[in-house]
Amino acid sequence: xxxxxxxxxxxxxxxxxxxxxxxxxxxxxxxxxxxxxxxxxxxxxxxxxxxxxxxxxxxxxxxxxxxxxxxxxxxxxxxxxxxxxxxxxxxxxxxxxxxxxxxxxxxxxxxxxxxxxxxxxxxxxxxxxxxxxxxxxxxxxxxxxxxxxxxxxxxxxxxxxxxxxxxxxxxxxxxxxxxxxxxxxxxxxxxxxxxxxxxxxxxxxxxxxxxxxxxxxxxxxxxxxxxxxxxxxxxxxxxxxxxxxxxxxxxxxxxxxxxxxxxxxxxxxxxxxxxxxxxxxxxxx
Numbered sequence: 001x002x003x004x005x006x007x008x009x010x011x012x013x014x015x016x017x018x019x020x021x022x023x024x025x026x027x028x029x030x031x032x033x034x035x036x037x038x039x040x041x042x043x044x045x046x047x048x049x050x051x052x053x054x055x056x057x058x059x060x061x062x063x064x065x066x067x068x069x070x071x072x073x074x075x076x077x078x079x080x081x082x083x084x085x086x087x088x089x090x091x092x093x094x095x096x097x098x099x100x101x102x103x104x105x106x107x108x109x110x111x112x113x114x115x116x117x118x119x120x121x122x123x124x125x126x127x128x129x130x131x132x133x134x135x136x137x138x139x140x141x142x143x144x145x146x147x148x149x150x151x152x153x154x155x156x157x158x159x160x161x162x163x164x165x166x167x168x169x170x171x172x173x174x175x176x177x178x179x180x181x182x183x184x185x186x187x188x189x190x191x192x193x194x195x196x197x198x199x200x201x202x203x204x205x206x207x208x209x210x211x212x213x214x215x216x217x218x219x220x221x222x223x224x225x226x227x228x229x230x231x232x233x234x235x236x237x238x239x240x241x242x243x244x245x246x247x248x249x250x251x252x253x254x255x256x257x258x259x260x261x262x263x264x265x266x267x268x269x270x271x272x273x274x275x276x277x278x279x280x281x282x283x284x285x
Contacts, residue, residue: 001241001244001245001276001277001279001280002029002030002062002064002244002245002276003028003029003030003244003245003246003247003269003272003273003275003276004028004029004030004031004032004064004065004244004245004246004247004272005023005028005031005032005246005247005248005249005250005265005268005269005272006031006032006034006067006246006247006248006249006250007019007020007023007031007032007033007034008034008036008250009250009251009253009254009261010022010023010253010261010265011034013253013258013261014258014261015048016044016048016049016051016052017048017051017052017055020052020055020056021052021055022261022262022265023061023265023269024055024056024058024059024061025059025262025265026262026265026266026268026269027266027269027270027273028061028269028272029060029061029062030061030062030063030064030065030244030246031056031061031062031063031064032063032064032065032066032067032244032246032248033063033065033066033067033090033093033095034066034067035066035067035068035069035086035089035090035098036067036068036069036070037069038069038074039078040069040078040079040082040085040086043085043086043089044089049089049092049093052093053092053093056093062094063093063094063095064094064095064096064097064244065095065096065097065098065099065138065206065244065246066086066090066093066095066097066098066099066135067098067099068083068086068098068099068100068101069086070100070101072103072104072105072106075103076103083126083129084129084132084133086098087129087130087132087133087135088133090133090135091133091134091135095135096135096136097135097136097137097138097177097205097206098135098136098137098138099137099138099140099179099206099208100123100126100137100138100139100140101140101142102115102119102122102123102139102140102142102156102157102166103115103118103119103122103156104142104144104155104156105118107144107147108144108153108154108155108156109153109154112162115156116156116162116165116166116169119139119156119166120166120169120170123137123139123166123170123176124170127172127175130175130176131175136174136175136176136177136205137175137176137177138176138177138178138179138205138206139157139163139166139167139176139177139178139179140157140179140180140181140184140208141157141158141160141163141180141181141184141185141195142155142156142157142158142184143155143158143184143187143188143217152187152188152215152216152217153188154188158184158185158188158190159188159190160180160185160190160194160195160198160199161198163178163180163195163199164178164198164199164200164203167203168203173202177203177204177205177206178199178203178204178205178206179205179206179207179208180192180195180196180199180204180206180207180208181207181208181210181248182207182208182209182210182227182232183208183209183210183211183212183217183218183219183225183227183248184208184217186212186214186226186227187212187214187215187216187217191228191231192227192231192232192235193228193231193232193234193235194235196232196235196236196239196241197235197238197239199239200239201239201240201241201242204239204241204243205242205243206243206244206246207236207241207243207244207245207246208246208248209222209245209246209247209248209249209272209275210222210225210247210248210249210251211223211224211225211226211227211229211249212225212226212227213225213226214226218251219248219249219250219251220249220251220252221247221249221252221267221268221271222247222249222271222272222275223271224252229275229278230278233275233278233279233282234282236279236282236283237278237279237280237281237282237283237284237285238282240283241279245272245275245276245279247268247272249268252264252268253265
């Protein structure tokens, strides 16, 4: 199994091309482009893209995945009218699939069917872009803060059965897949290994891998929280998961000065490689 990581923190620290170079040097065979910008004017320029592509090619690194901008009001008003630009940028890198968050319009409880139907329509509206640019869309499981107690509770697709149902409602495996955010699952009082088995081999095409303490959305390296990673790897092996093992653990960089980023990146890559290897071992048994 190939292991990968998002590009967010190194790119923010060193610029688009140099951040990608840092991750290539760390030993990742695959990168997940973090395109979740607040404004489309913040997308890398053509020159930056050309430089980054050349760097990736020199290391033999693939860009299999990307992460689209997200939000609700901001997304609807600023991003969605020109969403084609994100697909076009991703396609330059040969990205095979892009994580696009479901729309989260507000309070989930009491509005489950309304929000589910809204998202079926939303994802179907992306089909022309998917076909034009050849970038499959991956649906992710989400959470929200309870408006009173401010604790994390369910939102659209937090329940892995609903995540599976939304994918099934689209009924188009050539153009849609599921991205299971491993860290989001326990924040909503479930175990990632159970969610993996519920979604299953045919639906699961991508992962966001990070650790949490079952209370806060930490986005740190597996092993720095409380998720049972051996059980996660066992479940991925059991369902014969065929996608990449992609870290979304960039908060691991945050406590360190930029001078330490190369060492942190190498350590993170070794951890991802180790866990991806465990999945492959479980796949054999």
